[in-house]
Amino acid sequence: MRSTDELGALERLRSPTLFVPADRTIYHQGDRPSRIYNLVRGWAYLHRTLPDGRRQILRFLMPGAVFGAEPDGTSGLSHGAQSISDVLLCQLTTSALEELSRRHPSFQARRMWMVQRDTELALEQITSLGLQSSIEAIAHLLLELYVRATGRYPPPTGDAVYLPLTQAMIAETTGLTPVHVNRTLKRLEQDGVIAFHRRTLIVGDPARLVQLSGVSEETMRLWLPEPAAP
Amino acid sequence: MRSTDELGALERLRSPTLFVPADRTIYHQGDRPSRIYNLVRGWAYLHRTLPDGRRQILRFLMPGAVFGAEPDGTSGLSHGAQSISDVLLCQLTTSALEELSRRHPSFQARRMWMVQRDTELALEQITSLGLQSSIEAIAHLLLELYVRATGRYPPPTGDAVYLPLTQAMIAETTGLTPVHVNRTLKRLEQDGVIAFHRRTLIVGDPARLVQLSGVSEETMRLWLPEPAAP
């Protein structure tokens, strides 16, 4: 947890808040970023595009997410960022970030935690893409988004959440085509596992959903907003 | 670059060096690690296994790699580590790591760089798994391993490298079956792009290889051992 002292320092160093409407580019792949972003409100996603136009969604961003950093020595981000809903961003220059890290070790530690967590999320997605069938992958993704959006785990039977997603975005995340995502969602609904209509997810059979998605307790903890106490 | 001062501090704090023969478990998925590992010599890989036994290789480790850390708040690693060749490991307790970070800001910065770089490598693999065909994915993987192993980019025509891999490992990385990996390698050889026999990779057509793999200059820089000067 951050100290008030630390929060004050952050408040002094941050740049003005930025508003971005739904469905806009926050930054392009290849941009040279001078700011680190902190998502205050709304949803966004990171994606990567191949020269021929194929696009992959890399990570969904929810309030609290920090993004837009690149490792030293690279010149240009390997990914772009896009808003899903209307979005409120807090910006921090890289030099301000460095100063905060120097002055406040707990800030630095928290930042390290977030980067490590991002890596774990990425490894989870690698596993899903490499190993899972379309049913499993979609179950996996929707469970992840459910838990990250609500902070609840496991889901109570029949619970509903609004997830501002299109089937096309599910396709770009799972590496499937929109058509096949549609058919797979249909099958999941017929089997009574989940229903997803008008961007609302209804969990019909939580146990089956967890089983299909193949996620561990450990992983699910990473989806909750804060690190659990040690 | 590390100062000699810093290297001295690291030398005092590290635990004894550990030798692991080829093809052994370094740690299991789910282990609670008390050490961070630094790979001094040899090759290894990180993998994740699903409850039903399906296995995904997450990252290949080469000398210089740091691994075995987990984000605070988790209890048990989400992945396992396995040696490929005979391997020499340098160990550091987590408390020693924290002390080094506190005392030597440049050490801390370097560690952040490595974690961010690991994330970028993971994002690259997500793109490959989600978007690329079997030919592209295998071209991608072998180019990555070539560049990381030799530090050379782009490869000179006809250059050969020993990569201690089996086709089964390529399969576990790309999400394909060993049989299909074999057929795809055959096609790549017929097309004169690359040949891979007896764990030796020969680059026949570097330009085509780079094009097929779809990697950017930026990404390739991440495969080189050190961050380029800013």
Added chain:
DNA sequence: CGGTTCATTGATCGTGGTCAACTCGAGTGG
């Protein structure tokens, strides 16, 4: 040598891709 691991090849199958048409709901404007 005999055994083991890895690579290779063939035949067949199935998941998911492709192409194309149509539906539905939410705006928007006449």
Added chain:
DNA sequence: CCACTCGAGTTGACCACGATCAATGAACCG
């Protein structure tokens, strides 16, 4: 209030990439 548009979702017919099953071959090693 209805006609039009537009984006998202839905459905069908067909196709192909990669999976599966099974057998053989080649290198390595005791």
